[in-house]
Amino acid sequence: MFGSRFGRSRLAGAGFAVVLLALAPWQIARADTFPVETATLPNGLQVVVIPDHRAPIVTQIIYYKIGSSDSPVGLSGLAHMLEHMMFQGTSTTPGSVFHSAVAIHGGDENAFTQNDVTAYHQTVGKEALELVIQLESDRMHNLTISETAFRSELQVVEEERRMRTENTPGGLFSEQFGAAQYLAHPYGLPTIGWMGDIERYTREDAVAWYTTWYVPNNAVLVFAGDTTLAEVLPLVQRYYGPVPSRATPPRIRAQEPPQLAERRVIFRDSRVRQPSITRSYIAPTRNARDGMAAPLSMLAQILSGGTGRLNQSLVIGQKIAAGAGAGYGAGSMDPSTFTFSASVGRNGDIAALETALDAEIAKLLKDGVTQEELDRVKNGIDASYTYGRDQVQSLARLVGGGLAIGLTMAEVQSWPEELKRVTVDDVNKAARAVLVRPHAVTGLLLPDTADFATVR
Amino acid sequence: MGYAMLFRPVLTAVFAAAVFFAGPASAVEIQQLTSPKGIKFWYERQADLPIVAVSATFVNAGAATLPLDKEGLAYLVSILLDEGAGDMVSAKFQAYADEINIDMDFNAGTDNFDVGFRTLSSERDNAFKLVGLALTQPRFDAEAVERMRENQLDDLNRRQASAGDMLNRAWAKAAFGDHPYGRNIRGNPGTVEKFTVADLRDFVATRFTRDKLVIGAVGDVDAAEISRLIDLAYGGLPATGPRLDPPELVVTPPTDRDDITIVRQNIPQSTVIFGTRGLKRDDPDYYAAALLNNVLGGSSFMSRLWDAVRAQRGLAYSVATFINPMQHSSYFMGQVGTNNDQVKLSYDLIRSEIDRVAREGVTQKELDDARSYVLGSFAMSMDTNRRLAGVLASIQIAQLGPDYIDRRADFYGKVTLDDIKRVARRLFWGDPNATEGTVRLITAISGNPTGFDKAN
The missing domain is CATH 3.30.830.10 (Metalloenzyme, LuxS/M16 peptidase-like)
Structure with missing residues (x-):
């Protein structure tokens, strides 16, 4: 219905050979819904554009199909720790350059980790669209995780957990309650992770997580605001196109057995x-x-x-x-x-x-x-x-x-x-x-x- | 399921958050209109979406206009305005509001009383009439009054035990003393239990008057139609009411030490709010102060406090500051949360950064970057019709004039390094012309912090 799309084609090494096989925007203009345009790059990156031209601003959000509930056993919340590390610089854009580049344009940026997904987003004036595309595509494959930054950010995550969970009775209660709700499924684990698990994370855990899951074929890239697919796609091809795809392992999660006891x-x-x-x-x-x-x-x-x-x-x-x-x-x-x-x-x-x-x-x-x-x-x-x-x-x-x-x-x-x-x-x-x-x-x-x- | 973010802007603070206006000239075309009944308002036509959004504010009609024995009355009015009006009792009113899909929000602030709503264009007559009915003919039936009074008393009871609330109350008491700004918008059990229907009616009659009313609206209808609609909602209000403004107050920390209040709690993380005098929106140094705040602890990830406390040392999940210009006072405030054992370290780092900025000012690059952020982010504050309506109202409340959007780049552009240093000394040393000084803060801490046994 909305154009044929690539599956998860492999594009071994051929960085810039981006060919878009088919592109057929699917538009609907009913009052209760909204227009959407989609495309998929040869490296498997799914692209969605929701045009809205009321103000000269654009939001970029990238969803990685990996979340807190996929974290390794004993390392609950590792997905969230990696989310923090994604702001610590890459081999081409060190340290806080990402933050300052977005801030200079007055942009908003942040990220969030949920049980099923990890997402990163920026809202900027239209003139900075190419910049945020460049920055986001860069940290999809060039992230550096130093031991120093990792140790520092680990403390930040501990403070975040204290703030959100341990300082409030409601936070502690929900965590205990959630753990009782699921007998086996990791939805029963806190999204931010148990404190004991957080303390056990190593830099190598974070690197392995990043290397395994942060690939274009495991992501959905969404633009919303003052742009169109025709306008943004060449930029997406230029910056995200060269990022090599790589097969991801299956997401194996314990599934709930029949619940027989209240x-x-x-x-x-x-x-x-x-x-x-x-x-x-x-x-x-x-x-x-x-x-x-x-x-x-x-x-x-x-x-x-x-x-x-x-x-x-x-x-x-x-x-x-x-x-x-x-x-x-x-x-x-x-x-x-x-x-x-x-x-x-x-x-x-x-x-x-x-x-x-x-x-x-x-x-x-x-x-x-x-x-x-x-x-x-x-x-x-x-x-x-x-x-x-x-x-x-x-x-x-x-x-x-x-x-x-x-x-x-x-x-x-x-x-x-x-x-x-x-x-x-x-x-x-x-x-x-x-x-x-x-x-x-x-x-x-x-x-x-x-x-x-x-x-x- | 829960989620976690890299950074959450924590500072909704004790009172309404500060509003900063700045940014590149955007496509906003403000129409200054006057309704047939003589109500002046600002309007932007936005034809792309079949809704009408209104942000209306009764200025100097909020909680701070109440005498001590009526503390909390504005809040009770705000939660009763959708509990019946005209010939519709509570259940009928709410069912009708659901039926026409109006999205209403009544908010009792410290200075002002806000009435915001959105309606589908197709229901605009019904929606504007309903808002008019709520403002001019609230029923205040005994059943609804007693039920919402109970609601408010329950709310107060819960908040008595909330660490965040205790912290904010402690800070407000220290900063504002017996001034109405030091009181609780929700009142206290002693006052709330005694409110009568006559009190409620008196509040409505004296606060909801056209001389206090400021309106920003965004919708898909033409100027004549929005003017007609504005009269449906606000044309029935009395033309004038008494001036009820509280006295002016300058927040002043002690001269010989920080004023530190500790709310002892057995929790792992201490939350600190620290602050001092600010400056009002009509102050000539306002723009310099906004840029100073941005460099020191403003909303971007690039501030000096962010760098010192979080990026360099991992001591907190968030640290941020703002300036809140109120109608009759102003304050600078910041917040940080760090585990009990290290919170003193965070606090000392913050004090030392504040001291450094008062001593040295900021660098040209910091000024340029802050200016760029503040100018660019203005567009982001108008990303929805509802928020744009709010900005149109805010510009009027601040009495900035319709050319403000075009001129704000100029206002910020004129700020010099010397201006910033002078303002830093004014806020943090208490004297803009001093060449030596000591930072003094008003501080409240909740938690079980170590290291604060001796006065700073």
Whole structure:
């Protein structure tokens, strides 16, 4: 539908012999979606352009199809450590030259590591587009990892972990909760890694990671903003084209065995003032292609938000919760979770809240959702895409993230249509298939009594 | 699943973040319009997207305009504005807002009260009317008031135990004392419990007036149509209200030592916020101060503090500074997080960099690079229609005039090395003309830091 593409052709050594076999931009211009152009280089690099000419700025995002959950056993979070090293200079662009080159143009840049992907992005004025293409392509194959920089950045990652996780009860709780959710799959490991694992990383681990996974045939490159494929492709060919491809090993991850026993995680911390409850069930994602993801997405929305069922019942109706909602991630490679969460107010009763939440879930499974509830949520689908178009970087992430976890462009684009096709029956069937007690982990974040702070 | 980034801009800070205007002349074409009912506003037509975005601010109508016994009232109003208006009770109002897909945001700031929203062009009449109804005929039904009062009290209770909140409160107390800027936007249980519906109505009647109103709008409709719409939302507001501005206040650190408050907590990482006097947006030295801040600890990865604390020594995940020009005061502030044992080292490095910049100023290259960043990044701050509307409002709030976008390169271009040194001495030594001085900071630390037992 969007032009024939190269598979993962090998381009041994022939640095600049870039030939683009076929290029057929696929454009759609409906109000609720957005135009996309795609191409693939002979070295396997997949290129996507989302044109938006409202402002003279462009975002480049490159997704590597490797994430924290692919980290070697005992080295959880190694993917994230490498993300940090990617800013430490290359054989042609030492030290902080990348940062300063982007900064001089007023650009924004950063990177993020998720369980399935690692991504790097810059937003710059159009005049600096070639510069960021050059810089990003350079660190795809010329990265240098010195022992000194590695040791320094390792400390930074430890401080990052302290800041995000160890300093807050919520951070510690989520990590413990996540570990209980997965019996075998590495989604149960913290994205940033356990502190003990971080301390064990060596420079050689980082080098091996980089050498194995950072190749053009393992990446999706997205441009969003004031450019077109016709304009950017020659630059992409010039800079990324010469980067040699190399076969990547299979991504082998432990998969979940059947979950037969429900689990309960109780975390106490003196800084918790108002207890909260989390109930989470293993759930399939779009990658499973079993038709469950769209109904589950609609279900999460029916339950959430001010007009959602949980807020209406537990907060406004029964006045037993201070807040309540549900969440579901449709976009991961392997099964994610469908999660309920609620907290009590100052003098609330967490046991009573759990009973009330159980009753809501039981009612949902017995009576299902209503057509009216589903229609309310469907009414927002087109609008959310229209608002999404105001933020072209978010579209770039939608497309890049989707392709990087194995969806096709057609699947990424058809998501709103899939959501609109969902019926009440689909939602109820999905709810009954997923909200099964032996798949559930219940987490309680509770106060402790000890004094926690004194101001001097 | 979670994610981790190389760098997270931590500094949303105690109060609203500073807004810096600068950048290359972009394609912004501001129309200064006056509605049929006489409301002046700025507009940019953006025909590519079927939405209308509005950023409206009631200037000098925020939390700092309240007397001590009404601390927290502005916040309660902000969370009640979508809880019923006109003949629509809360549930009806929210269901209708969902139905027309309006995206509304009411925010009680320290100085100002913001009312931002986006609507699909197809629903523009309904959306603007709904905002008008919320501002002029809020219901404040007993059920909604009590429910949101509980929400606010729960929120306060949670924040009492949050390390970040305790830290910010400690710093604000030290910097602003009994001035309204030292108070909590969310109030305290003693005040919140006593608010009456009469208080809420009085706030709306005296703060939501046209003489305090500043509007920036971006949409796909023509000038006549946006003018008609503006009247639908704001035409029913009273023309004038009382001036409620708090007194002017100059933040002043002690002369003989740093003013250090430690919020003791049993956590592995200490968070430090440090600051001193800043300067206001209409100060002639504002542009020099913005460039100084950029070199010292501004938003890019290239600052002196970033280099000294993170890049060279790996002591923190992030370190950054900003200047917040408020309506009636101003401050310079920075933040860093380092493990308890080494936080004193980070703090000493920061102090020594601040001292060095006051003594020596910056180099020509640093000035040029900072100028280049600040000018270039302006375009990036207008990357969505919603943010562009916000920039149009911000320029008016700062009373910079519609030619500001064209002139800002000139304002920054005139800044000299001597200007930067003078401003550094003014901020950090307290005297722009001094040839000798000592840096004094107002500092708050949460955690269990070692090495701070003796005063600096």
